[in-house]
Amino acid sequence: MKCLIAALLSILALTATAHAQDSMPPAPYAYQQLDDPGQEEQAQALMETLRCLKCQSQSIADSDAPMAGDMRHQVRSRIAAGEEPEAIRAWLIDRYGDYVSYDPKISETTWPLFAIPLILALVAGLLLWRRIGRKKGAAT
Structure with missing residues (x-):
């Protein structure tokens, strides 16, 4: 109580x-x-x-x-x-x-905020490039 x-x-x-x-x-x-x-x-x-x-x-x-x-x-x-x-x-x-x-400003605590979008864009670009490359290889 x-x-x-x-x-x-x-x-x-x-x-x-x-x-x-x-x-x-x-x-x-x-x-x-x-x-x-x-x-x-x-x-x-x-x-x-x-x-x-x-x-x-x-x-x-x-x-x-x-x-x-x-x-x-x-x-x-x-x-x-x-x-x-x-x-x-x-x-x-x-x-x-x-x-x-x-x-x-980019610092020890904020660098992931700037790096993660770049990394995600690179991974998406790599996946897209590989997918398009496979389709071209299968078509020939």
């Missing part, structure tokens, strides 16, 4: 925490552009190349998810502080993983 009550209380606490995060006001730069047009252009270009982790199919520039707003705020505030876009990208990748970038 004590375990059931503890489980229910922890589920209630997690639900309340998740609801509190969604009801928090957005960060200042989530929906507000930078005053310097050059810096805003840099921020916008960078935000177009970063994936919203909640939406997964939109960039953080296009997403209305609270997490994307927080990421836009981070990008804009760091650019306003003078940080380079590539340094911000590296920080976000370190924090959220390679998935946050629409342009993932």
Whole structure:
């Protein structure tokens, strides 16, 4: 009985925490552009190349998810502080993983994503070549 009550209380606490995060006001730069047009252009270009982790199919520039707003705020505030876009990208990748970038780099963990399609295409081509070769040999 004590375990059931503890489980229910922890589920209630997690639900309340998740609801509190969604009801928090957005960060200042989530929906507000930078005053310097050059810096805003840099921020916008960078935000177009970063994936919203909640939406997964939109960039953080296009997403209305609270997490994307927080990421836009981070990008804009760091650019306003003078940080380079590539340094911000590296920080976000370190924090959220390679998935946050629409342009993932080949590394120890991502190389299979690039190699497997090539290997499958080569195997399919080899099988097709052998099948066509057998048909030509049987016809003659």
